[in-house]
Amino acid sequence: MxxxxxxxxxxxxxxxxxxxxxxxxxxxxxxxxxxxxxxxxxxxxxxxxxxxxxxxxxxxxxxxxxxxxxxxxxxxxxxxxxxxxxxxxxxxxxxxxxxxxxxxxxxxxxxxxxxxxxxxxxxxxxxxxxxxxxxxxxxxxxxxxxxxxxxxxxxxxxxxxxxxGQATLTDAELKILHQQEPLVDGPAVIDHGLGFSVDLRPSEGDLVGYRAKPHTGVIDLDRIGYYPVGEFWEEVRTRDGRIILDPGAFYILVSREAVTIPPDHAAEMAPYLAMVGEFRVHYAGFFDPGFGHGASGGSGSRGVLEVRCHEAPFALEHGQVVGRLVYERMAQEPGQLYGKDIASNYQGQGLKLAKHFQSV
Missing domain, CATH: 2.70.40.10 (Deoxyuridine triphosphatase (dUTPase))
Known part of the structure; x- marks a missing residue:
């Protein structure tokens, strides 16, 4: 095979x-x-x-x-x-x-x-x-x-x-792929995968993310677009490109870069070096072939970051590298692509909560 x-x-x-x-x-x-x-x-x-x-x-x-x-x-x-x-x-x-x-x-x-x-x-x-x-x-x-x-x-x-077999691209192979089809809308930081950073200076307004409230009701996972955001999340806003992560708190943020997964490749989100901060950005990790490919505007889709802070409060800065995408070659191109041939909730996304919450 x-x-x-x-x-x-x-x-x-x-x-x-x-x-x-x-x-x-x-x-x-x-x-x-x-x-x-x-x-x-x-x-x-x-x-x-x-x-x-x-x-x-x-x-x-x-x-x-x-x-x-x-x-x-x-x-x-x-x-x-x-x-x-x-x-x-x-x-x-x-x-x-x-x-x-x-x-x-x-x-x-x-x-x-x-x-x-x-x-x-x-x-x-x-x-x-x-x-x-x-x-x-x-x-x-x-x-x-x-x-x-x-x-x-x-x-x-x-x-x-x-x-x-071994499907992961080396950094040299990833650089060649990026030259053939830009994988990110900007300079590519390639070091054991494609690095991505956090966006804390949005092009409009000062809303940069959401923080989960500590005491909420139950979420029925079958209910789509049902729950009011304010009952479960606090808005995170900043005008200086910095937020302080609280230990034990869970945040939804967004990557500064828009990324693309070509149809003949897949990718997996991997944690960045633990030495860069007391937090984790790694929960849902698969990026299907076609993610960001042909997205509105033609520049890819941004990645949503699921962030949990660990032992100590941590100052997170705009543009700080927080994770990396490890690209893998497909054995063959799939018959259906993410965002094109199948219903995809997060194609062309920006800062976006899970599909269970009402649009904001």
Whole structure:
């Protein structure tokens, strides 16, 4: 098989061969240009701590150590409470052939709700990474950080991407790609990926982001464009290009750069060096082929930054580099592109909250 991230047609072939299985069967809506959405099953286990199965152990065995109680997920929904950790068996399972690995990440709307969602597997020793040859079930670990959420079976909170061989572009290859098709609307900072910075000097007004309120109601994840922004978020404004991040607070900001993912490539958001600040900018990490490609104005789409500050207050400055995009080649160009052939909530975006909130 050609080296690279597997496209939609190759994912369908894996499904036909039984290498990706599900009960009930995978639907067409789950198949994205370079990934498959994963669905919650019908039981949620409240566990006392996050855990990995570990070498030689099954998740079901470790649950006996960590389970506190379980909830049946039905069409009425069940509330996953802020600050608690849950484990939910997924409807999908894998029988990966040799040479194919997988990586999972939260979907965009999941990350923008500060809904920490990670994949774990039997014998797993790290989150979200699945080695070649894995045969077994998949589980989602879910920890709502800012808002309690109402979930139902079949909801899609995370997604999985499959790779054949080493698909990541070197910096030299990334520079060549940028020369062929500009990946960013401005100078490209290429150092172990394409660097991007935070925009704290908007072209209009002084609104630069949002901060999650500490005490809010429950968010039903099936309700789109429903919730008033002011009930869940505080506006973050500045006129001097600087904000102070509070420890433990969650922010939605936006990148200064507009980025483009060519149709024959994909990308993953990766954290920047920990030495640059006491914060994390890395929750929902997949950028599909076509993101920003052909966007309105032809200059790409800006990336929304999901930022959590750690131990100490931190002064974040306009233009400060806060993350990087790692580009990967596709094994083949997908039959559908983000923002062109599929419904895409965030193509051509600027500063934008999750799709559950009313437009502002």
């Amino acid at each position: 050609t080296i690279g991230v597997l496209s939609d047609s190759l994912l369908r072939a894996m499904i036909e061969r039984g290498e990706i299985a599900a009960d009930p069967a995978i639907t067409p809506a789950q198949i994205q240009p370079a990934s498959i959405d994963l669905r919650l099953g019908r039981i949620a286990y409240r566990v006392r701590a996050s855990f990995l199965a570990g070498k030689g152990k099954r998740v079901s065995e470790r649950l006996r150590e960590f389970e506190m109680h379980r909830m049946v997920l039905n069409e009425d929904g069940a509330v996953l409470e802020k600050g608690c950790v849950y484990l939910v068996p997924l409807m999908e399972s894998l029988a990966l052939p040799d040479g194919i690995t997988a990586v999972a990440n939260a979907k965009s709307s999941t990350g923008r709700l500060d809904l920490l969602t990670r994949l774990i597997t039997d014998e797993g020793v790290e989150f979200d990474r699945i080695p070649e040859g894995y045969h077994g079930p998949l589980y989602a670990e879910i920890c709502p950080r800012s808002f309690s959420v109402l979930v139902r079976p079949g909801m899609r909170l995370n997604q999985i991407r499959f790779r054949a």
